[in-house]
Amino acid sequence: MSNQLLQRSAILFALLSALLFFILSSWAMMEYPGGTIQDRATEGYSFWNNYFSDLGRTRSWNGAPNALSSRLFQAGLVTVGISLGAYFLVLPAIFRTAKARFLAAIASMLGLMAAASYIGIALNPLNVNYRLHTLFVRAGFIAFLAMSLFYTLSILNEPGYPKHYARAFAVFSIILGIQVVIMLFGPRSWSSPGALLLQASAQKVVVYAEMVCMVYQGVGAWRWISLRDHPDRRP
Template identity: 60%
Template sequence: MSTKIDWRRYVVWLGLFGALQFFVFSTLAMRYYPGGTLHDRGTEGYSFLYNYFSDLGRTMSWSGELNTWSNLYFGSSLTLAGLCLTVFFVGLPTLFKTDDGRFFAVLAALSGVVAALCYIGIAQTPLDVNYFRHTLFVRAGFIAFLGMSVAYGLAIGNEPHYPNRYAGAFLAFGALLAIQITIMIFGPRSWTSPHALFLQASAQKVVVYAELLCMSYQCVGALRVLGRGTRRLGEGATLRL
């Protein structure tokens, strides 16, 4: 196995680790969230359908209690995820060999790094500390990730050795993310009613978990592509994933 392939595999594993650790620690953050939602300050604990992910990072919960542990788990894991994804996206273009594939991969990398940095900005700017900046990071992060998904899918589609099912997964996720962005920007404002909060918070949950699933799937796919490249070097044969 060459040094280059070793390096790329470590980068992909880092991207996978970033996604999985965020799932684990954001779930743990939900366990320690004191309570309260935008419309019901008396709710006990975290409401999966009426609390945003951003509520986990608040310094004070909606119930007025200190949100120390939830803030710590959420903020730390989202920051780490952003750092891991930054490294992953910087290394992304090296997975592609054709000119068109690498061109779209560079676009995906640029959009992905912007999204990853926005995730770090979300973590470091709690909603109740600076609402405007936090919201800006949220919207910019989702939009940049949409651009990354489309560009990454096109990169895979232009790479003969990369199975098209991974491009399809990215484009399907991109369609889902586009719907969520539309709801986020043009849908009813969450403060207008509990129903609006339910729509916004639920749509966010669906797309965040879909994003984690999609990135995990893509990382596994990248590892398989790299593994196939290694076998080709060793055997001079074309193997199907």
């Protein structure tokens, strides 16, 4: 398999896994029995008051079995973790300059940490191993934030790579950075309904922003490979 085919395959896998996670997590939301950390009596999934992690619980907050929702969430998140791992393994090779490759290698190591954390989140449901689940959640978001910053720098140091992809990553990094601050230093979700709304909403915004950003970056990497290997096609 040629390097270009390997790179394109990893990018395509990551793009498809983002779509799969969106579909499976949406399906899982429809199957979630009900309950939040603040109100065990609610029915169904509350978009702004339930975490994504609630989908992976073996029992929902209202005490009902949550087998289908949990399996859908786990399948989607594990697939994302594996696909991101593949993507970050090939990432440095799409750059040409030594500095960009070095920065991309750091981004890849951080990205692999985030990918492994996502798999850890899926395999350690919140109600089964709270501490390990929470550790993977925090590690995943922080590693992804650091990855985004180094990925931005690698694009900026690669001549010819369209810089609007770096700007998109920079904007996403700000959004993710705000969420990390809320996650680590904001009010705990069990302390009040308002705190739960803040924490769960911030997580939703970031997860969907991350999906959009990575699809955008994947398309950008795909196009860059063509520009890199065929300079005559550049505008």
